[in-house]
Amino acid sequence: MSTPTVKDFMTEMPHTINEDLSLKKAMEMMHEYGCRHLPVLHGGKVVGILSDRDIKLVSTFSNSEELPVSEAMTEDPYSVSPDTPLKVVAEEMNKHRFGSAVVVGANNKPVGIFTVSNALEALISRL
Known part of the structure; x- marks a missing residue:
């Protein structure tokens, strides 16, 4: 049995946003x-990730809805290649x-996203 990799369980071609989007x-x-994480791009390359938690953190500020994504995103998100072993990513x-x-x-360039939900799918497939 081969070692499972991220590409076996990731969501391919995730929706992405630009850093200047509101x-x-x-x-x-x-x-x-129906997602909770959006990779943030600049010039087609990943520069951050925006999560629903990031939005909640800045939502206490007035006019927060008009802020650009770059003000709330997490810069330099955890990134992996498609061939990274699933165990390494989960750990x-x-x-x-x-x-x-x-x-x-x-x-x-983003080719997918691996979330906690994907990790649960991987676990279920192994039970």
Whole structure:
């Protein structure tokens, strides 16, 4: 049996946003797509991740909906290649309490996202 990798369980080609998008629009996209994490791009490359928790943290500020994503995102998100062993990613996510890992291919371009939900799917498939 081969070692499972992130690409076996990731969500391929996740929805992404640009860093200058408003938080209001980002929230609308999360609701529309039913996701809690959006990779943030600049020039087609991953520069951050925006989570629903990030939005909640800045929501106490007045006019927070008009702030750009860059003001709330987590810069330099945890990123892995598609061939990273699933165990390595799960251990890092658990150790650092990350909600997701951005899966990147050549030139730091996103090819997928691996979330806690994906980790649970992997666990269920092994039971």
